[in-house]
Amino acid sequence: xxxxxxxxxxxxxxxxxxxxxxxxxxxxxxxxxxxxxxxxxxxxxxxxxxxxxxxxxxxxxxxxxxxxxxxxxxxxxxxxxxxxxxxxxxxxxxxxxxxxxxxxxxxxxxxxxxxxxxxxxxxxxxxxxxxxxxxxxxxxxxxxxxxxxxxxxxxxxxxxxxxxxxxxxxxxxxxxxxxxxxxxxxxxxxxxxxxxxxxxxxxxxxxxxxxxxxxxxxxxxxxxxxxxxxxxxxxxxxxxxxxxxxxxxxxxxxxxxxxxxxxxxxxxxxxxxxxxxxxxxxxxxxxxxxxxxxxxxxxxxxxxxxxxxxxxxxxxxxxxxxxxxxxxxxxxxx
Numbered sequence: 386x387x388x389x390x391x392x393x394x395x396x397x398x399x400x401x402x403x404x405x406x407x408x409x410x411x412x413x414x415x416x417x418x419x420x421x422x423x424x425x426x427x428x429x430x431x432x433x434x435x436x437x438x439x440x441x442x443x444x445x446x447x448x449x450x451x452x453x454x455x456x457x458x459x460x461x462x463x464x465x466x467x468x469x470x471x472x473x474x475x476x477x478x479x480x481x482x483x484x485x486x487x488x489x490x491x492x493x494x495x496x497x498x499x500x501x502x503x504x505x506x507x508x509x510x511x512x513x514x515x516x517x518x519x520x521x522x523x524x525x526x527x528x529x530x531x532x533x534x535x536x537x538x539x540x541x542x543x544x545x546x547x548x549x550x551x552x553x554x555x556x557x558x559x560x561x562x563x564x565x566x567x568x569x570x571x572x573x574x575x576x577x578x579x580x581x582x583x584x585x586x587x588x589x590x591x592x593x594x595x596x597x598x599x600x601x602x603x604x605x606x607x608x609x610x611x612x613x614x615x616x617x618x619x620x621x622x623x624x625x626x627x628x629x630x631x632x633x634x635x636x637x638x639x640x641x642x643x644x645x646x647x648x649x650x651x652x653x654x655x656x657x658x659x660x661x662x663x664x665x666x667x668x669x670x671x672x673x674x675x676x677x678x679x680x681x682x683x684x685x686x687x688x689x690x691x692x693x694x695x696x697x698x699x700x701x702x703x704x705x706x707x708x709x710x711x712x713x714x715x716x717x718x719x
Contacts, residue, residue, distance in 0.1 A: 408448025493611025498691030
C-alpha cells in the first residue's frame with residue numbers, strides 16, 4: 386500500500402501530466418505537490434512508484450509518466466474536481482434517432498474528443514404493413530415502425546398471389562398484430578395458422594421474417610461524433626500509427642459495441658483505461674461511459690473516447706449529465 390506522501394506525489398504527477406502532456410521530473414513534482422521535500426526524497430518515492438508499475442520512464446526523458454495502473458489508482462482513489470460544475474446543456478426532445486445523434490454531438494462538443502452513443506435496443510415492432518405486387522411471385526413489403534420509419538423489402542414466393550390476397554394478408558396483420566413485437570406476431574401466426582388459408586399464412590410468415598430483419602437493420606447501432614477531434618490531440622498527431630488504429634476501431638464498431646455493451650450492465654459512470662485489460666485494446670485510448678434509461682429501464686450506453694491523458698474529472702461530469710439528458714428526452718418522447 387502507498388503511504389500518504391507517495392499518494393500525493395502520484396496524484397500531483399498524474400494531474401501535471403494530464404495538463405501538460407510532458408514527462409514530469411522531480412523538480413516539477415516538488416513544485417506541483419506543494420510538499421517540502423528534497424529532490425533526492427522525491428526521486429526515491431518516484432523510484433518506488435516505478436517499481437510498483439504505477440509510473441514509467443520514457444527512454445527519451447528523465448521525467449516519468451503514469452502507466453495504465455497508475456491512471457487506474459488515480460481515477461479510483463484520488464480524483465478531485467479540477468473544473469467548476471458543468472452547466473447543464475439542453476437536448477431537444479425529438480425523434481429518438483435524433484436524440485441519439487444530438488447526444489453524440491453534444492458529448493463530442495463538450496469533451497473535444499469523440500462522442501459515442503449506442504442506440505436503444507428496441508424490440509422489432511411494426512405499426513403498419515402493406516404488400517405491393519411487382520411481378521410474378523415478386524412482392525414489395527412496406528413496413529412502418531412505431532416512430533414512423535419506413536422500410537421496404539422485396540420478397541420472392543413460391544406461389545403467386547392476387548392483389549386481393551395481398552390486401553387480405555395486410556389487413557389481417559394490421560388489425561391483429563400492429564404494435565406487437567415480431568416474436569409475438571410469429572407465435573400468433575403459428576397458433577392461428579389453422580384458421581388462415583394456407584397460402585396466405587405462408588405469405589404472412591415470409592413477411593414477418595423479412596420485417597424483423599428490416600426493423601433491426603434500420604437501427605443505427607452506434608452513433609459516433611467528433612473523430613476528427615483526435616487529430617488535434619498531440620498524443621495522436623505525432624504518431625500516425627496510433628491514429629490509424631483509433632480510426633479502425635470507429636470503423637469496425639463491433640469492438641466498440643462489445644465495450645459499450647459491457648458498460649451498460651454497470652450502474653453509473655465507468656472508466657476504461659487503455660492497456661489495462663482486453664476491454665480497451667489500445668493503450669493510447671480511454672473510455673468514460675454511462676448507461677442511459679427509458680422509463681427506468683437501461684436500454685443503451687453512451688460515452689467519451691479520448692486519449693488516456695484526459696481530464697477524467699470533467700469527462701465524468703460530461704458523461705453523467707448527458708446520460709441523464711438522454712434518459713429524460715427518450716422517456717418523455719413516448
